[in-house]
Amino acid sequence: MSRSCLAVILAAGDSTRMKSSMSKVLHPVANRPMIAHVMAAVASAGMTDAALVVGRDAEKVAKAGSIDEISVKSFLQTERLGTGHAVLAAREAIAQGFDDVLVAYGDVPLITAAPFAAAREKLAEGADVVVIGFHTDKPFGYGRLLVENGELVAIREEKDATDEERKVTWCNSGLMAINGRKALALLDKIGNANAKGEYYLTDLVEIARAEGGKVVAVDAPETELTGCNNRAELAVIEKLWQERRRHELMVSGVSMIAPETVFLSFDTQIGQDALIEPNVVFGPGVTIDGGAVIHAFSHIEGAHVSAGATVGPFARLRPGADLAEGSKVGNFCEVKNGKVGEGAKVNHLTYIGDAVIGAHANIGAGTITCNYDGVNKFETRIGANSFVGSNSSLVAPVSIGDGAYIASGSVITEDVPADALALGRARQEVKPDRATLIRERALAIKAAKKAGK
Numbered sequence: 225m226s227r228s229c230l231a232v233i234l235a236a237g238d239s240t241r242m243k244s245s246m247s248k249v250l251h252p253v254a255n256r257p258m259i260a261h262v263m264a265a266v267a268s269a270g271m272t273d274a275a276l277v278v279g280r281d282a283e284k285v286a287k288a289g290s291i292d293e294i295s296v297k298s299f300l301q302t303e304r305l306g307t308g309h310a311v312l313a314a315r316e317a318i319a320q321g322f323d324d325v326l327v328a329y330g331d332v333p334l335i336t337a338a339p340f341a342a343a344r345e346k347l348a349e350g351a352d353v354v355v356i357g358f359h360t361d362k363p364f365g366y367g368r369l370l371v372e373n374g375e376l377v378a379i380r381e382e383k384d385a386t387d388e389e390r391k392v393t394w395c396n397s398g399l400m401a402i403n404g405r406k407a408l409a410l411l412d413k414i415g416n417a418n419a420k421g422e423y424y425l426t427d428l429v430e431i432a433r434a435e436g437g438k439v440v441a442v443d444a445p446e447t448e449l450t451g452c453n454n455r456a457e458l459a460v461i462e463k464l465w466q467e468r469r470r471h472e473l474m475v476s477g478v479s480m481i482a483p484e485t486v487f488l489s490f491d492t493q494i495g496q497d498a499l500i501e502p503n504v505v506f507g508p509g510v511t512i513d514g515g516a517v518i519h520a521f522s523h524i525e526g527a528h529v530s531a532g533a534t535v536g537p538f539a540r541l542r543p544g545a546d547l548a549e550g551s552k553v554g555n556f557c558e559v560k561n562g563k564v565g566e567g568a569k570v571n572h573l574t575y576i577g578d579a580v581i582g583a584h585a586n587i588g589a590g591t592i593t594c595n596y597d598g599v600n601k602f603e604t605r606i607g608a609n610s611f612v613g614s615n616s617s618l619v620a621p622v623s624i625g626d627g628a629y630i631a632s633g634s635v636i637t638e639d640v641p642a643d644a645l646a647l648g649r650a651r652q653e654v655k656p657d658r659a660t661l662i663r664e665r666a667l668a669i670k671a672a673k674k675a676g677k
């Protein structure tokens with residue numbers, strides 16, 4: 225589309241119904257602030273200019289909404305006088321002159337590129353105002369689309385609606401497209417004579433019609449247009465987001481046994497033929513390559529798992545965990561800022577932090593890299609094909625050479641050369657018959673106590 229377009233995103237509201245110490249649009253969905261989701265949708269719709277209207281928590285909201293994919297200019301709405309007033313906070317941007325002006329709300333975070341495109345198409349066909357509506361069986365709180373003779377004649381807010389109007393189930397999503405050449409003139413006509421005493425953007429429908437303008441409504445799926453006004457709605461939005469992304473991943477070739485128990489982040493990438501078992505949580509920054517297996521109850525963030533690697537059950541991968549092909553991190557293991565080499569095995573009950581493990585090394589059960597002295601962090605290097613016996617503590621900074629062998633139960637504080645055996649534990653002593661003596665003495669004490677009573 226060669227028409228120029230400005231997206232105006234409203235995010236200045238006080239969020240009173242969220243009952244929160246921070247602005248609603250900063251609350252995360254899939255570990256990303258709501259406002260960033262809206263901005264990403266704007267960017268994916270091919271729009272290049274965005275005006276973000278901020279008020280409460282202005283700086284934080286501006287920052288959260290400034291995503292890499294699009295150039296965003298923030299405008300401060302100093303008083304919260306309603307959505308119509310909020311759009312005019314971006315007057316300077318609108319006045320630059322665009323063919324299309326699109327308005328979206330920062331608290332409608334499931335939106336995708338499709339409704340933006342549909343609205344712009346109607347503008348291109350000559351509409352002056354385009355409203356994106358949706359049908360719902362829970363219309364409470366939304367503005368209702370009022371239709372006469374098949375034409376959208378007004379949007380009525382919940383508080384201003386009659387009982388009859390409240391029964392209408394066709395709702396305003398908040399996404400509106402306006403002829404950019406007429407936008408300012410129309411917006412300047414919005415008044416505040418309504419139940420809330422606010423300047424309602426939705427009044428544009430009646431205003432444009434009164435001037436003989438063309439107003440149309442376009443439908444989009446409810447699942448994309450659900451708004452968030454309180455925590456319960458936030459949870460619904462999270463659920464819808466998760467369902468949508470799981471579905472996308474599954475149809476792209478990822479297996480999930482119980483998808484409803486898998487939680488993804490906004491940027492979780494999973495390759496074809498990966499298997500995700502039940503109850504797996506992905507924090508931000510995770511890439512799982514094709515064919516990897518994530519066993520049940522694993523928690524993964526900021527990590528990369530290569531093809532053919534397996535994780536869990538009950539594993540925790542923290543930021544900087546990088547598992548090479550065919551490697552294995554098993555039950556009750558934690559890896560933080562650690563590279564696990566190709567085919568290396570960290571099977572049970574182990575902490576790997578700030579470490580590099582070479583290919584095909586075997587890390588025994590209960591191994592701990594002691595990476596922290598209470599002030600600084602240090603690195604552990606474990607060579608390829610080495611074998612670390614169970615219950616060893618590797619006190620960093622320390623390096624274990626390729627092919628070395630660490631006796632189990634060792635506390636390793638000095639570097640171990642390649643192919644060496646290191647023992648860092650007390651030598652075993654065996655005292656014949658001493659157990660019998662100890663037992664007899666114990667029994668004698670017990671008998672004496674009993675006799676004394």
Ligand code: UD1
Binds near residue numbers: 238310424
């Ligand atoms: C609004 C719509 C309603 C629609 C619903 C969709 C109006 C008058 N009503 O109602 O028709 O069905 O969204 O979810 O537009 N904001 C500002 N400055 C303000 C007021 C609001 O920036 O002065 C922002 C808020 O941060 C929010 C968005 O505008 O992101 C919507 O505001 P909100 O108060 O949630 O409107 P609703 O009552 O939900």
Ligand code: CA
Binds near residue numbers: 331451452453
């Ligand atoms: Ca809202």
